[in-house]
Amino acid sequence: MTEYLTVSPEDRAEPRSHVIKLHGPEGFEGMRTAGRLAASILDELATKVVPGVTTGEIDELVYELTLAGGGIPATLGYRGYTKSCCTSINHVVCHGIPGDKVLKDGDIVNIDVTPILDGWHGDTSRMFLVGDVPIKARRLVDVTYECLMLGLEQAKPGNRLGDISAAIQRHAEKHRYGIVRDFCGHGLGRLFHDSPEVVHAGRPGTGPELRPGMFFTVEPMINIGRGDVKLLDDGWTAVTRDRSLSAQFEHSIGITEDGHEVFTKSPNGLDRPPY
Numbered sequence: 001m002t003e004y005l006t007v008s009p010e011d012r013a014e015p016r017s018h019v020i021k022l023h024g025p026e027g028f029e030g031m032r033t034a035g036r037l038a039a040s041i042l043d044e045l046a047t048k049v050v051p052g053v054t055t056g057e058i059d060e061l062v063y064e065l066t067l068a069g070g071g072i073p074a075t076l077g078y079r080g081y082t083k084s085c086c087t088s089i090n091h092v093v094c095h096g097i098p099g100d101k102v103l104k105d106g107d108i109v110n111i112d113v114t115p116i117l118d119g120w121h122g123d124t125s126r127m128f129l130v131g132d133v134p135i136k137a138r139r140l141v142d143v144t145y146e147c148l149m150l151g152l153e154q155a156k157p158g159n160r161l162g163d164i165s166a167a168i169q170r171h172a173e174k175h176r177y178g179i180v181r182d183f184c185g186h187g188l189g190r191l192f193h194d195s196p197e198v199v200h201a202g203r204p205g206t207g208p209e210l211r212p213g214m215f216f217t218v219e220p221m222i223n224i225g226r227g228d229v230k231l232l233d234d235g236w237t238a239v240t241r242d243r244s245l246s247a248q249f250e251h252s253i254g255i256t257e258d259g260h261e262v263f264t265k266s267p268n269g270l271d272r273p274p275y
Contacts, residue, residue, distance in 0.1 A: 090246075165202030
């Protein structure tokens, strides 16, 4: 049976457990502020992700923008990770490590940022189109964004996590795309990764019940080919086994009394490309 715990403003980040935390107004305000910073960082990148730029240069900019906004990058030093964001290009599903890789005309890239602001984690990612991107890749990006938004439509009290999962799976499979099942969304707040796990394929009416005060990410990873992935030797980078293109979008949300609040919505309306 799922356990829920109402937390107070004084509660600090305790170890992750199977208990799902329910937050009050102070938590919503903290996540609102952290989410706004995360979204504004991605907004700033909209004109910077162009052919010829390196993923390392993008990472440096994310670091500078995070500190300028009063935050610190959650990924920097997390379990040995040495960068301030993740940059996942073309067939990289997630957790691509920034470095000397130069973005080329026609690439698609997911940039995932998580600033910590006043102890709260704002976790979000978007796809960016580099130069003139082929129609097939653009379509994957569009459908992946649609999967995210259809999943979020199910995020309301009384529904279950499986309702979100099923909506995502239904739309992806309608377009004959593969759904990555090796990685999932997660609870967050004062912890980077917390309960519950939010999978992106499932059956309606299953999983934990959604209750006001729950905070979690929804972040579907959709492949043009099969959903199978493999981890590279660096221990972080996940790629499609069949080398097909992959796309991902991510929002952090909180369940409200009558629906949900998206904490990481773009302040400038840049939630989906082209920007």
